[in-house]
Amino acid sequence: MDYRRQTTFSWINTFSRSIMDIRAITIFNHLAHSLHFGRTSRACNLSPSALTRTIQRIEEELGKPLFQRDNRRVSLTPAGIIFKRYADEMEQRWQLLLQELGDNTRLHGEISLYCSVTAATSILPRILGVFRHHHPGVQIKLQTGDAAEALDRLNNRDAQVTIAALPEQLPESVSFVELARTPLLFIAPREGGLPVLDEDGSINWTLTPVILAEQGLSRIRIDRWLSDKQIQPNIYAEVAGNEALLAMVGLGCGVGVVPELVLEKSPLRDRVTISPITPELAPFIIGACTLQRHLGNPVIQAFWTTVHQVKASEDRD
Incomplete structure (x- = not known):
């Protein structure tokens, strides 16, 4: 094992032993994607000072600065880039652990959705109806706003799934299921x-x-x-x-x-x-969007299956 990899594992082990705080990991991951303290503060329901303290606590435990901050921008340090890979994996493994420790007959966890008011009243109701029927243990966090912000919400980790119009060029990292077309x-x-x-x-x-x-x-x-x-x-x-x-x-x-x-x-x-x-x-092509890496999350995977089922049912009708 090379020194860099050994050092990284040392950081992770130290962090896991001394903190064991998945909330801190989730907060770090959001900031690592948004690179905006104000946006992460609002999304995670934290005061700016509480967000700063959380990040400082992680940095102190690891012994390395994770973010470079000045008056204009926030960026990940080399250590932050390394830690981000492991933090993403830790958050995903935590979700899997909750599933394994929970009732195997029921899915637990939460999913964050973002869409326009129109999508919330016209497209989302049937999907949520089917999903809630099959997975009542999942908490749904719904936000509405301008559909033009949907992909930014995904990339900034403000939402795990969005209902929005398909852009003319869809990033390769995004999975999309068409649900409707409208002129x-x-x-x-x-x-x-x-x-x-x-x-x-x-x-x-x-x-x-x-x-x-x-x-x-x-x-x-x-x-x-x-x-x-x-x-x-x-x-x-x-x-x-x-x-x-x-x-x-x-x-x-x-x-x-x-x-x-x-x-x-x-x-x-x-x-x-x-x-x-x-x-x-x-015309607009409207559908559900999520990042491909989110599909490893059992809750997102279950929601994605529901989206496909509803789409297939509507096509038959």
């Missing part, structure tokens, strides 16, 4: 005289205010369409999320593009109209 619709206020039309019936983009999403797949696709048509839009506002965009259009502030699924589930659907002059945009 992108060009919407306008039901009242308010928008969009402004020229004499030939085409949209006057100079006079028509446009509401755009700040980020995400719909923004990418509408920007590309506008660029291809050499249209300089009259941008009224940029908002976070499809639900906010639909609300702005419903209030008569401008026109915009939203997925049909969002429109169908929105309480504001009667306040907008689908414009017959619709950009031809590729």
